[in-house]
Amino acid sequence: MRQAGPDFQPAMNRVPDWGQTFGQSQPANMDSFAAIGTVMRRVSKDTLFWEGDPVDHVYQVVRGVVCLYKLLPDGRRQVARFCHAGDMIGLTADHRYPYTADALTDLAVVRIRRTDLDLRMESDRNVLQKVLAAISQELSLAQNQLLLLGRKSASERVASFLQAMIEQAQREGGDGRSITLPMTRVDIADFLGLTHETVCRVLSTLKAEGIIATPDPHRIEILVPNVLEETAEGEGPQRLCA
């Protein structure tokens, strides 16, 4: 009951299909919803929508990075997800957005009217399948994040984050040896349930141990990928010693 299950692939970062009958189409985030909506531009720090706003539009990121987060009344913030090219934002059965969406960089997004999406979902199975796949992927990411927030140490959280960013970069054609972080230390901290000081300290430790290098704060080079992977999955010691 308490041992780990059999060896399995984390669903994170793989594009799922839906069963057999719906599994024939293209992966969800390679397809564009541009035909249903209109492409728009936003500049860094723009807010696409606020938590609690009526869900009138759904978005797909074309270029840039978006940050989705919830707030507590006293200002404590939890980032739910960073969205990259291809990711859908605002897919919910509810009538109000469950999070705020901020642009971390200048953006190109497809904006789709919710009512139009509904119509297209009714008439086009392919669209429906893509929506289903996108929600399912979002759920899978959230469930992995629950494990991270509930049970992983600070070092493991940062390692998991870097690992996810590496895989994201590889999906976009990177070699997995270096990544560019468009978000601040505070954004990372609010994603990982830590403070920005703790994120800094873990990164400094990783640097001191020769696992990463940081030519500048937003650029990270991966010198020893294995240590990062193992720490991310909770296999190594929970604490990286200096």
Added chain:
Amino acid sequence: MRQAGPDFQPAMNRVPDWGQTFGQSQPANMDSFAAIGTVMRRVSKDTLFWEGDPVDHVYQVVRGVVCLYKLLPDGRRQVARFCHAGDMIGLTADHRYPYTADALTDLAVVRIRRTDLDLRMESDRNVLQKVLAAISQELSLAQNQLLLLGRKSASERVASFLQAMIEQAQREGGDGRSITLPMTRVDIADFLGLTHETVCRVLSTLKAEGIIATPDPHRIEILVPNVLEETAEGEGPQRLCA
């Protein structure tokens, strides 16, 4: 950027519909999928499936409570969700279950072959809509849990949990004045990202302050609902003082 958004209802515990076109049917978890699958019984502590198993079946709880969780290699556990009557289990676009599902009580469940569900989703929009609503609700719950795990204090986590259990009980006809917890303190702790000792201590504090009463460990009476609600939403002091 850091102030709370406008006043909004947490999506948790409300049954969503999907937009306008798909919003006409019954709420997802009032409907039974019994017609597509077969009703089965399981006894407490049975495992429905393991994380990483191939997704051959999907389940709907008819009676009893199921616990869904992920494990790290060293045995650290994160409970993703407790499932009650009406809840769907195993809806994922992936081919492997993302969590293990254990029976916390004796169960009656509907077991549906994944391939059968796929077929019915193709032929019956109503089934499709219900699946979409169920996944969407699961996502909404997970996103609220991210905020809990990432940013709430131990007291706030326990208060949120009790509040959710109260609302669950009310959905099943309870008066909101008392709840029965089918799970152990360890299960609660693994759900809230705490230890069982901390859960005990918070409950003892709530008891000492006259907010709850515990005639026995699995039965909790709510004496001052307001304090619980406010603490759950992060409005009170983060720490309940003894």
Added chain:
DNA sequence: CGCCTGGTTGACCACTATCAAGGTTAGTGG
């Protein structure tokens, strides 16, 4: 009766938050 699981409480302490200071970078205007 004795064992085992689960619950509770206490003592202690570690991990991470908090508070504080200083450094670096990017953007802006003179």
Added chain:
DNA sequence: CCACTAACCTTGATAGTGGTCAACCAGGCG
């Protein structure tokens, strides 16, 4: 071009929340 400013980043010192370890209790069951 340079000074000024404001974010952002980093590091240090200290403290606190919740974890760890331990002991004991209660109830159920063989």
